[in-house]
Amino acid sequence: MIKMLGLRLARLVATLFAVSVITFAMTLLLPGDPINAILPPTTERDPQIVAQIREEYGLDNNIAVRYKDWLNDAVLHQDLGTSYVTRGQKVTDQIKNRVPVTAQLALMAVVIALFFAIPIGVLGAYRQSKWDDQLTSAGMQVALSIPNFIAAIMLGWLFAIKLDLLPNTGWARISKEGLLANLKTSILPATALALTQMAIFSRLVRSDMIATLQENYILSARAKGLPDRFVLFRHALRPSSLSLITIVGINFGALLGGTVVIEQVFSLPGLGSKLLSAISSRDILMVQGITVFIATVYVIVNTLVDLLYIVIDPRIRRS
Amino acid sequence: MEKRRLARLLALLMAFALVAAACGGGSDAGSDGAVDSDGGGDDAATTVPETDTEVATTVAPEASKFGGELVMALEAEATGLRPWEDTCSAPCYNMSIAVFDKLTEQDIDGNYQPYLAESLSSNDDFTEWTMTLRPGVVFHNGVELTGQTIVDMFALQQEGAAGSGGISAANLATVEATGDLEVVYSLSQPNSAFPATLSRAPVGMVFEPAAAAADPDGSAIAPVGTGPFMVTDRDVDNETVMTRNPNYWQTDAAGDQLPYLDSIVFRPTPDEGTRLAALVSGTVNGMHTLRQSTIRDARAEDGISLLEFQGNNVGGGMYNTAVAPYDDVRVRRALTMMNSQDKVIEALGGTGISDPATQWFSKDSPWYSDKVAAAYPGFDFPGGQSLLQEYVDDPARSDGKAVGEKIEVELSCPPDPTLIAAMQVIEQAWTASELVDVNLTNFDQQTHIGYALGAPPDFTGQHGAHCWRFSSDSDPSVDINPAVAPPTPEIAAAAGIPDIVSPLNFTNYFDGDVFTAAVAALRTDNFEERYGLYESIMLKFAEDVPGWYSGHTATMIATAENVNGFNGWLLPSGDVGIGFPAAEGRYHEVWISE
Numbered sequence: 001m002i003k004m005l006g007l008r009l010a011r012l013v014a015t016l017f018a019v020s021v022i023t024f025a026m027t028l029l030l031p032g033d034p035i036n037a038i039l040p041p042t043t044e045r046d047p048q049i050v051a052q053i054r055e056e057y058g059l060d061n062n063i064a065v066r067y068k069d070w071l072n073d074a075v076l077h078q079d080l081g082t083s084y085v086t087r088g089q090k091v092t093d094q095i096k097n098r099v100p101v102t103a104q105l106a107l108m109a110v111v112i113a114l115f116f117a118i119p120i121g122v123l124g125a126y127r128q129s130k131w132d133d134q135l136t137s138a139g140m141q142v143a144l145s146i147p148n149f150i151a152a153i154m155l156g157w158l159f160a161i162k163l164d165l166l167p168n169t170g171w172a173r174i175s176k177e178g179l180l181a182n183l184k185t186s187i188l189p190a191t192a193l194a195l196t197q198m199a200i201f202s203r204l205v206r207s208d209m210i211a212t213l214q215e216n217y218i219l220s221a222r223a224k225g226l227p228d229r230f231v232l233f234r235h236a237l238r239p240s241s242l243s244l245i246t247i248v249g250i251n252f253g254a255l256l257g258g259t260v261v262i263e264q265v266f267s268l269p270g271l272g273s274k275l276l277s278a279i280s281s282r283d284i285l286m287v288q289g290i291t292v293f294i295a296t297v298y299v300i301v302n303t304l305v306d307l308l309y310i311v312i313d314p315r316i317r318r319s
Numbered sequence: 320m321e322k323r324r325l326a327r328l329l330a331l332l333m334a335f336a337l338v339a340a341a342c343g344g345g346s347d348a349g350s351d352g353a354v355d356s357d358g359g360g361d362d363a364a365t366t367v368p369e370t371d372t373e374v375a376t377t378v379a380p381e382a383s384k385f386g387g388e389l390v391m392a393l394e395a396e397a398t399g400l401r402p403w404e405d406t407c408s409a410p411c412y413n414m415s416i417a418v419f420d421k422l423t424e425q426d427i428d429g430n431y432q433p434y435l436a437e438s439l440s441s442n443d444d445f446t447e448w449t450m451t452l453r454p455g456v457v458f459h460n461g462v463e464l465t466g467q468t469i470v471d472m473f474a475l476q477q478e479g480a481a482g483s484g485g486i487s488a489a490n491l492a493t494v495e496a497t498g499d500l501e502v503v504y505s506l507s508q509p510n511s512a513f514p515a516t517l518s519r520a521p522v523g524m525v526f527e528p529a530a531a532a533a534d535p536d537g538s539a540i541a542p543v544g545t546g547p548f549m550v551t552d553r554d555v556d557n558e559t560v561m562t563r564n565p566n567y568w569q570t571d572a573a574g575d576q577l578p579y580l581d582s583i584v585f586r587p588t589p590d591e592g593t594r595l596a597a598l599v600s601g602t603v604n605g606m607h608t609l610r611q612s613t614i615r616d617a618r619a620e621d622g623i624s625l626l627e628f629q630g631n632n633v634g635g636g637m638y639n640t641a642v643a644p645y646d647d648v649r650v651r652r653a654l655t656m657m658n659s660q661d662k663v664i665e666a667l668g669g670t671g672i673s674d675p676a677t678q679w680f681s682k683d684s685p686w687y688s689d690k691v692a693a694a695y696p697g698f699d700f701p702g703g704q705s706l707l708q709e710y711v712d713d714p715a716r717s718d719g720k721a722v723g724e725k726i727e728v729e730l731s732c733p734p735d736p737t738l739i740a741a742m743q744v745i746e747q748a749w750t751a752s753e754l755v756d757v758n759l760t761n762f763d764q765q766t767h768i769g770y771a772l773g774a775p776p777d778f779t780g781q782h783g784a785h786c787w788r789f790s791s792d793s794d795p796s797v798d799i800n801p802a803v804a805p806p807t808p809e810i811a812a813a814a815g816i817p818d819i820v821s822p823l824n825f826t827n828y829f830d831g832d833v834f835t836a837a838v839a840a841l842r843t844d845n846f847e848e849r850y851g852l853y854e855s856i857m858l859k860f861a862e863d864v865p866g867w868y869s870g871h872t873a874t875m876i877a878t879a880e881n882v883n884g885f886n887g888w889l890l891p892s893g894d895v896g897i898g899f900p901a902a903e904g905r906y907h908e909v910w911i912s913e
Binding site for chain 1: 396405557558589590601602768769772
């Protein structure tokens with residue numbers, strides 16, 4: 001067990017190292033001089049100022065030295081550098097400020113998706129090929145087909161413009177405006193993100209449940225006269241959720257980086273929108289920092305999912 | 320029974336999730352002044368194009384008009400709120416203008432008038448400008464504004480990324496406090512348009528230098544100015560809340576202290592459709608846009624007020640005249656003649672909104688010239704084709720290709736959907752001539768600018784035919800002079816002016832007469848004389864075509880119907896101010912009616 005954990009940890013570190021090297025290399029391949037991101041575009045380039053800025057950001061050093069310095073600061077001081085564009089603002093601080101938004105969105109999306117997907121999946125399995133299964137399957141097919149930015153626009157149009165119930169932009173922080181205000185600003189983007197996840201999860205639950213419901217112990221439970229609800233949720237759901245847990249884990253990591261469009265549509269101050277603006281303003285250290293952060297979370301979440309898998313399924317643990 | 324329960328549960332859950340979040344509590348003095356110069360006639364050298372701003376007839380609102388909150392959706396977040404350091408475009412200006420006062424401001428005719436300055440005058444050759452500040456003005460932190468403040472600001476501006484550029488562009492050499500409220504600016508070169516420099520962020524926006532020096536990074540978040548509003552909460556990329564400055568120095572025409580609003584909330588909302596939807600839905604009660612397609616969509620909405628502005632800024636593109644085949648005027652003219660302005664404007668969504676352009680000044684501008692309009696090579700496809708054929712058949716053609724071979728053109732724009740649509744229109748036209756191979760490229764904004772800017776020492780850039788914007792509502796010298804100065808040390812040396820090299824000459828176009836005219840325009844404040852000089856430059860542009868134009872850029876501030884005061888606000892002199900050029904609002908007289 002300890003050996004396995006050690007291996008997982010080593011794999012995690014190796015993956016993160018590879019991600020940081022690739023990200024660093026890719027940002028260097030981008031065309032243009034970083035000095036253009038730092039100085040206003042229509043400002044004359046005073047050679048003294050340019051030289052001073054190059055020195056300040058270490059832009060005169062060779063690639064290896066720049067990477068080594070960046071990695072040292074990142075690992076030893078948790079300092080991912082200073083933004084080229086906002087000059088003076090730490091990348092780490094910007095990430096810290098935005099993580100709660102993106103994490104909450106991703107978490108809410110997963111919760112909303114599971115909230116609907118599990119009953120729908122269970123219902124589909126229980127009522128396989130009946131009219132209600134076909135109806136929910138068709139509904140999930142639609143949810144899967146609609147890109148989340150289209151869903152976002154439609155939800156905004158319906159709940160903000162037509163029904164005037166929810167705002168279509170902005171983010172109320174819980175610490176400042178309370179939970180209710182926060183939910184009012186987060187429910188639409190989270191729902192838009194959740195739709196596709198809901199469809200994927202419900203299909204997964206349905207197919208796994210259908211297989212589980214054929215198992216002997218389920219037939220035995222039914223023969224004992226246990227109520228259907230009890231059989232479905234107590235005996236069939238748990239063994240049917242192994243693949244669901246994996247997919248939820250993988251998708252949660254992906255959602256952290258996948259909120260870019262949704263955050264843009266709803267003007268939310270999350271990691272995704274920051275990454276987008278950093279790319280377009282050539283804020284290289286910001287792009288690098290956010291990418292590495294997302295990769296780190298993704299890798300950690302997936303490692304945790306692997307471990308959870310072992311906890312849930314004794315057969316894997318034994319093997 | 321079980322399945323009915325499941326179905327009911329499902330329906331209940333779906334209804335609950337959306338309704339639950341929707342319910343719940345709502346959140347929901349000046350003395351007259353003048354810019355004078357001893358060196359010229361009565362007409363200020365700093366006259367700039369008049370605007371099409373609609374002047375409100377409202378004078379002063381009653382006391383009941385005080386209060387309220389304006390929630391303003393902006394197209395982007397401000398990079399920072401340090402005038403001396405941060406790049407400032409329209410969204411940033413909206414926020415900065417609420418926090419900082421400028422030393423000068425434009426009236427509705429585009430003339431520069433003292434604003435936080437009480438008076439401003441120059442010596443005979445425009446190398447020395449004496450400014451007197453208004454008395455009794457205090458910063459948000461209680462520090463008094465004095466002449467020494469301006470001197471201390473200068474030290475920070477010299478070090479700042481934005482400030483150093485502004486100082487260099489204005490040829491500003493020293494700033495000296497000659498009295499409690501008197502300051503003398505000394506310039507290394509004559510500059511009759513210096514008041515324009517004092518109306519923009521890097522040099523003209525007044526900040527508290529001690530606070531800025533003590534916490535340069537914090538100043539990007541919570542700057543200290545003398546403006547009508549103070550930053551009370553800044554959540555970058557989410558919202559910036561500003562509250563009324565109770566000690567603001569300006570009063571309205573009735574003598575009531577400004578500003579009217581209790582607070583302003585600025586929200587960056589990058590998506591154009593979302594921003595307009597936010598206004599229509601009431602999520603915000605104000606927004607701005609620099610996109611014609613958004614203006615078109617806003618015109619179709621009911622229940623909102625639209626304040627449109629069409630200034631001098633003009634879209635189009637430029638040719639890199641330093642490289643073949645754009646180094647040949649026949650190519651530049653031909654490509655321009657084969658480019659249908661109307662179709663491009665249509666692709667940009669600007670039909671009926673954006674006026675086709677022929678020069679750097681709109682028809683409303685006093686700098687506009689009919690002669691230039693007539694000289695600009697308009698759409699003439701056969702004429703352009705014939706001219707290009709001449710180049711293609713020329714054995715001495717500059718691109719070194721064989722006679723009869725097509726020219727190669729790299730047409731590049733930032734990856735904006737409307738720009739790409741416009742680019743495709745141009746590409747189709749040029750390709751249809753069967754004389755051009757067009758290579759379309761898209762790079763993000765920074766890279767696009769970086770390619771045009773190039774790198775030291777020659778700054779010739781890596782661009783070909785490059786989407787670009789020209790001009791602004793500032794004095795013509797601000798945009799034109801750097802664009803016509805020698806682009807490389809070699810050209811500067813050849814012209815006998817080795818010390819003058821402008822990286823901002825993006826087209827790399829240089830003509831000795833044009834440069835001489837631009838320099839001469841800074842040595843006089845006589846409007847007719849300056850008009851003639853800038854007209855001569857525009858005529859030369861029309862002849863040598865360093866760039867092409869589509870339409871003038873329409874901009875807009877849109878608000879809920881009960882928001883007033885973006886137009887018709889007054890300068891300390893009592894004259895009506897410029898309004899909201901380039902979707903940059905002034906907020907000190909904005910008020911919300913019942």
